[in-house]
Amino acid sequence: FRQQSGFTPVEQEVAFLTISRENGCEYCVSAHSAIADNMSKVPMAVTDALREGTPISDAKLAALSVFTQAMVRQRGLPSRTQVDAFLSAGYTERQILEIVLAIAVKTLSNYANHLFHTPLDPIFAARAWKD
Numbered sequence: 001f002r003q004q005s006g007f008t009p010v011e012q013e014v015a016f017l018t019i020s021r022e023n024g025c026e027y028c029v030s031a032h033s034a035i036a037d038n039m040s041k042v043p044m045a046v047t048d049a050l051r052e053g054t055p056i057s058d059a060k061l062a063a064l065s066v067f068t069q070a071m072v073r074q075r076g077l078p079s080r081t082q083v084d085a086f087l088s089a090g091y092t093e094r095q096i097l098e099i100v101l102a103i104a105v106k107t108l109s110n111y112a113n114h115l116f117h118t119p120l121d122p123i124f125a126a127r128a129w130k131d
Helices: 008-020 026-039 045-050 058-073 080-088 093-116 124-128
Strands: none
Touching: 008 026, 008 045, 008 058, 008 093, 026 045, 026 080, 026 093, 026 124, 058 080, 080 093
16 A cells, blocks of 8 residues: 555555544554654644544545545445545545555554554654544
């Protein structure tokens, strides 16, 4: 996903944060927030909106988050209108499948962190998030 999805590093973090928030994974939202801020250079306003579940001002990133959220909530059954909105934002059908991959990867990670109550690494503490 990181190397071949066609998503930029910023878009990758938007997808991962959206999925992790939907799954209520405190560890992954915290970790991906720190990664978004420090490595992927996601604007902090975008990261904060994703963490808070509020709208993102960037239209293309908002479309990515909204579609990813729909895919998680609707278990891979988006409406034609939701698909069309995603594609109209400049994304491709292949990237729809890449979102399925991101959901699979993050859900495995999210659920493992839930099961084992993974403690937050100190490096991510500044961006700790609670569901």
